[in-house]
Amino acid sequence: MVQESNIVVCGSARVGKSTLINALCGKELAKTSNSLSSKTDQMEKYMLNRDYISSNEASNSNESQYSITIWDTPGIESWTKEHVQEHISRIMLKSNPVCMIYCASPGSFARLDQLEWIIESSIKSNIYCALVCTNKYSGGKQSREQLLKDFHSLLSRYRPMTKNENNVKYYGDAALCATVNSIPFEDEDRGVEKGVEGINELLFGITSSLKGDKLIAWCHTIADNESFWSAMANQLAEVYKIARPIAEEVLQNHGKDIAKALIPFIIRAAFK
Template sequence: RITHETIIWDTPGIESWNENEVRSYMISLIEQTQPLCMIYCASPGSFARLEHVRWLVSECYEKNIFCALVCTNMWAGRNRQGVVDEFCRILNSIHPNIHPIEEDNVIYFDNVALVTMVNSQEYIDKDFDVMKPASGIEQLIFGIGKSLNRDLMFAWFRTVSQNTNFWTNMSSKLSHLFQMPTGTLTSLYGHASNFLDFLFDESNFLHDDDDMTPLTTKDTEECLFHDAEIIDLPEQKSSKKLIFTFQLDDIARTIEFPQILQKLGAKSCKTEELDKESEHLLKFIVEFEDTEHAEAMYHFWQLTATNQINCTIVDELSDQFSNIDSV
């Protein structure tokens, strides 16, 4: 199975560097790493040279790098709101035409930056008998993800693909972001890494039926996959593969599609994103156990694509089959 590596570049003590050191190092680092985003953290009472922060944010904006300015360890001092206000002043000076919007304690500056407060661990002050739960981390993760473009968004969410709490607690917002029913997303979160692999052209069918999470489809006569079509049946007679294309308008359907094909005898499915006349398309390369199954699926698909055919599930065999009109 393919593994994915997340690299976090830390810059401890950058606040004490001189201007030339900061700028030369950060320019080199940005060019070398091509980062998904930049996260700048400051806790209440900490020291920071604001001109460094302002330059860093401005440089990231010029290079289309999203910035998250975060007040960390928020309960460690009373000046947490002051840290947030200072961050907002910096962003307002760089982006005077952007009207910030606050949502779930995250302040968004369009899709270029955000400001928020977090407490990654439970905070306990025994002297004053104060206990504060961890907070803000999941909202920060989601906020960064929703602000990135599609490819960077899924690369970012891959870093938390094993974080069950995130996928569970943020399921409502994620379902809206991915434009899929909450129930479908909830059924998938246990396989979040598989879900993300699928969107990144690295998915394979699971061969253990116990690992396959069933998806519930709506009861309708509407064609579930009206945007899918077979575009190729390899010419060689011994081919076991079919190629489908699928529009990316409905992510939930693009996940259901290969799972249903598996139940129809497909043993593997790989994906490849296409860009055809500016329309986002996904190509499925589906392999069956033998040529007989592949050809049967091909001819069945051609039949349904060229005829008005309805199909209804019945509870048991009955004489009603004799009353079905030919199609």
């Protein structure tokens, strides 16, 4: 049986959507652009096909195929109600994604009323919302803080903040917001050099917030991101109550395949 799931990534043009998609999948799926004039007009789809055995003790043969589609939406340019509703909500509501990832970089333009509409319709449809401040060093600290304030005030209209951990704010099982630098950042003029930041924390936040089938689809989406699975294995083991000896065995013996070894434990826990 093929299980099909969707992830939607949206936001203004050139804020770092495609770069974030690559950072979360742990491979170069999406084309990114460094030219100011270039933008994607067409909706891009990236498909990930997986054959994973979910190793459920209750059944001997439940090898499932997962097909995950990541929708890289064209950058919202006009932010009119028509445009937003046409380009984003349509695929969001139609595809009923596991997660809607909204990206904005510090100082980038967005209409908060339209963003609110996106958030409201997602939360009402039970679609998990991740609001991400992307390319965090591309603007000043002030504009980054303003963006995070906007995210917080929008999300807290729908759910109270339930946790603020490792620079990720959680809003129950409905949403989170986070800040990332998806690839190394360098600005010679300002003498700034920064490494990748916040990706593991964002992925951990989404992983630990999703449940059931959505969690499974999400795990398959990020299964190739070796650095996430190895860096966060201990925290994941804690959240999903994987016994310490098992977690240690996975860490020591599975090298590149930590995801494959851990995901079945997470899946089992997800349905408890």
